[in-house]
Amino acid sequence: MDLVIKNGVIITAEETYKADIGVKNGKIIEIADRIEDHGAEVVNAEGKYVLPGAIDAHTHLQMPFGGTVSADSYEAGTRAAACGGTTTVFDFALQQKGHGIIQTAKERDKLCAPQACVDYAFHVVISDLRPEILDEVESAVDYGIPSFKVYMVYKKEGLMADDGVLCQLLQKSKETGALISVHAENPDLIDLRTETYLKEGKTSAWYHYMSRPEFVEAEADKRAIHWAKSLNTPIYIVHLANKEGVEEVKRARDMGFEIYAETCPQYLHFTNEVYKREDGRNFVCSPPMKGEESQEALWMGIKTGDISTIATDHCPFQTSEKDWGKDDFTKIPNGCMGIENMYPYMLSEANKGRISFNKVVEVCSLNPAKIFGCDELKGSIVVGKDADIVIYDPEKNFTISKNNMHSDVDYTIWEGVKLKGYPIMTFSRGKLVFEDGEFLGQPGWGKFIKRKRKKLL
Template sequence: MRKIIKNGIIVTAADTYQADLCIENGIIAQIGSQLDETGAEIIDAAGSYIFPGGIDPHTHLDMPFGGTVTKDDFETGTMAAAFGGTTTVIDFCLTTKGKPLKAAVEAWHAKAKEKAVIDYGFHLQIVEANEAALNELPAMINEEGITSLKVFMAYKNQFQADDETLFRTLLAAKELGALVMVHAENGDVIDYLVKKALQEGNTAPIYHALTRPPEAEGEATGRAAALTGLAKSQLYVVHVSCAEAAEKIAAARNSGIDIWGETCPQYLVLDQSYLEKPDFEGAKYVWSPPLREKHNQEILWNALKTGQLQTLGSDQCSFDFKGQKDLGKDDFSKIPNGGPLIEDRVSILYSEGVVGGRISLNQFVDIMSTKAAKLFGLYPQKGTIAVGSDADLVIFNPDVKRVISAETHHMAVDYNPFEGMEVTGEPVSVLSRGEFVIKDKLFTGQAGAGQFIKRAKYGEAKKISAGSTITI
């Protein structure tokens, strides 16, 4: 059935205006006024904003880590994402040394296919850059449509790759049109500091932060940027948490290096003191990079405002406090790293960013959706509101206030790191390709309805990014 959304205020990264939307066959067919309503379902969005569906470029669903598996899989994780106003996620496909990349991709497709309620794509981890892996990359990029490659510079003896692997990946990505992503922390230094802390009997959650200092993130960010410049390639730094890393990205961008940066809501509103909560409660806030001293928050906000950081990922990687986080009760290094963050990403950015006066409404849309669509080859199919684009839409009440709580969230975990935080604004209804996933704050979607999206190459996305948007 055709749908017409009436009386709402449409907001894109570039424009804010009042108009009606006609949806047909999953795409936006018309934008205007006095549209033909014959036979259409009418949705009244008076008093609401209409945003393009959020794009979360950083999730870990159904992921093994530290002897356990993330609590949220592709069903509960994407359902929570939809409640939060996100209509596309890009999840990290982990690979194994000595095994074909294709085997890992097939495993991730199996995790997602019958469960995802919204659309999704994959980033592909590169753990070794030998001839076998490099020879597989053209098929991964050209045929599978997986056009972003992840290299870990941390988690020694688990995920960490050496500098040669990173450099060879950058060279291959330049040739093939992929965007390289890095987890930028100096894993060798962190490994030494962790061992030293444990030898000295320091086992509490706060030592997770103290053994992963901001200097280790800044150093790795600068090193990755330098290697990118040397390779004349392109780089995206995930989950930037501190001034040291943000400054390295800004300096690299100013010198002409093709580098982009993402931060996460937790780094914008939480700080290192949360890891000092008594009775092991600090374990709820153990993720990497760790939470930083509070002064970093406004530095990150300012980097978003000025465009030195461009996107907001959730780094969703959820583990129960009881039964998973407590694996590290007597050893902080055994606390599974990660938190339940996918559901509140959009609300926190709107409330603390727009309502808080830190960013504009159009910047909000760019940060939570459009820029990720452009960087990761989804634009203009996704990430904007334009004729011909997918009808991934969020009808958003900008005035309502709510308190974030594990009692009311839709993730599968037993706690929420933003517990008790009041935010202004929330999604009321969410459509994925023209079908309601959330309608009047109730779930109406279906497991398996989400589609895997093959993405354009980085070079193609960049050309679109630099050009004009679809005109109406």
Template sequence: MDLLIKNGTIITAAETFVGDIAVNDGKIVCVGMNLPVVAEKVVDAAGKLVLPGAIDAHTHLAMPFGGTVSADSYLAGTRAAACGGVTTVFDYPMQRKGFGIIETVEARKAICDVEACVDYAFHCCITDLNDGAILDEFEAAVNYGITSFKCFLVYKKEGMMVDDGTLVKVLLKAKEVGAMTNIHAENPDLIDLYTAQFLKEGKTSAWYHYMSRPEFVEAEADKRAVHWASSVEASLYLVHMADKEGLEAAVAAKREGHDIYIETCPQYLEFTCDVYKREDGRNFVCSPPMKGEESKEALWKAIRQGAIDTVATDHCPFQSYEKDWGKDDFTKIPNGCAGVENLYPYMLSAANEGKITFNRAVELCSTNPAKLFGCKQKGSLAVGKDADIVIYDPYKDVTISVSNMHSDYDHTIWEGKKIHGYPVQTYVRGKLVYDNGDFVGTPGFGEFVKREPRK
């Protein structure tokens, strides 16, 4: 046997019990109490929690945006993931006019083959149907292992937005081939209207990024996306949900039996729009922006009630000098914040503080994304699954700082955040990749996760 983790408190989405986990050839081969196993490596996890590795279902690594490229390469982003207990990341390659889905994905996969420190999967952003050729490629993409496609209802000027008709075509084709449609929902026309108004009035601080994209601007697009998906009986995954009104519409559709799923992010659970009034408010600029206290509380309530399905990060950091491009004009601020290393520690700290259970944290960050996106070998500490395992010390306190993170960015919105409890080891398919503050993995070790279609 390669590895035996013994005496830990094993946490799954459904169970909590003290036991041992035996690992061989990257797989979990036995789970039980006092296992009579001889292993090459034995880890005593007494007093600690043993969890399935997290799956960050929403990252943007090495992503061109706003006149630059996001600060974390695939190497840096997946290194940071490992150090936060994330054992699988989903990235979003951007299909452009004239390019196919598999072609787009393979260009990114080639980089991951060399750089990825944890396992990885892809959603593919659809920006142009190429006269229908992209829709014809959906089935081949699903067979390749890409079982989710993203559409933007915003970023018209950047050439990323799809109209309602295109969205419905994607929803229907995805439904036909067993794929999920992901949606970034904001109303571009209202954003453009308010942006032009504020610039004309000389209102250019980061606060007006929020004011140009307030709650109802996101809510309208949330409702529209839910309406189309419900009407054509297709699956829809709403990414980075941030507003109360849109959340309530999505939850109502779920309760009516529609195939609607909701993701939110730690930044919307921690911060409100007041951050945009700060001197460094530009560092918090992301889209959608953080909203008001009422929306934040609604998100926490939905998490506790089981209405939100996943928590992911939308990890897309930029360097501070790039954020400074918009110091006097919010429209020039590259949109995005760091988060991949903070996802699991943040949600597990919330559990440690009693906001949710540890089982719910595992469900949100590991088990649910594995189920929703067809990662059959991930998301659980069960026999036959990949040995993606996190050992967590519930008594270890960490104050987040850019100096103790493992990315390539030079600042973080999480600076000074105190986390109660912290991962001390991360294993990817049985290999130790993070050990007590240090990355000990190998770039290129991460493997492509070929996903199964939806039933």
């Protein structure tokens, strides 16, 4: 036994109970009412909650975009993740023209592996679908990358997949057990509305929201779900932010289709009113934050289970880069931070009584592990799984500030947000990587996680 966590209240997606946890060689080897330490390191978690580490299944670290690169390197992003109780990060590897799927993942891994402070995996963004790429999907699944993303937007940037590409990939996913995720917005409406606002001299951050309001996202959600239903394939909607989309997901799931939806903390806490603020450009992301009605629908979707996961879409840019668009919203790099804030924010909302702690573990840990095929290792506190464990103090009051975050970004949209309760320790495979505000891990500790998904045929 290397480590014994004693006297804590263990919270999983299904249960809440008091027990000790024994860890050896990075794995949970025993859970019992009382475990003798026999010289192992002992952590007394009396009065604290013991949770599985969160999984952030949607990040963009060190990502080239909009004429720059997202502000957090793999080291900075995974460091911040650890300090917020997230012990596994899924990043997006963007396919370049002419490159293969596994080649794309290996190229990103060369950047990530020496830097990663927690475990990681990749989704590959398909932007150049050729017959040989379609054929490679099965090899990629066997390699341990069974999840892929397509953009239904960013036509001018050359990233968009049309409906034909999407349907080809959905059909291939049915044959191979892969999972296709989509960024769902209507690009033609966005371009049309953007052009109109620019001609009218309406260039503030508010018009980022107005160029892609609720119905622009909802139409694409409905279209993506329509194709998945028609082909009887699973689909995963990333960063869902609107009420109509939630309703469409619910209808499809009620009919028995394998439809998953993810939302993000920024949509649960902020509304489109932030775009009227003087610093509104700092909140620019796509899809943008929506109105209160959509926000309420998202919370209800979490409670009913129609929203399966919470992730961050962490893709921050420095203040100076956001300032490129102070006079023209189209020049603002799209993206917000959240990798260190997701778990603490959701747990705080549970601590305030909005949802249960079990539900937070479900959407932030267990469901991402199950949906993306790493639940043999991650997602819950169970004997045999990795000792990715968070100790949470429900009595600790915490106010988010740039000064107490661990990212490389020079501001945070979460500045001044008050949380009830906060993580005080994070273990990654049994290694203490965060304690009482201090990062204790090291770059290169994180391992690439090979994943498996079931075939539907």
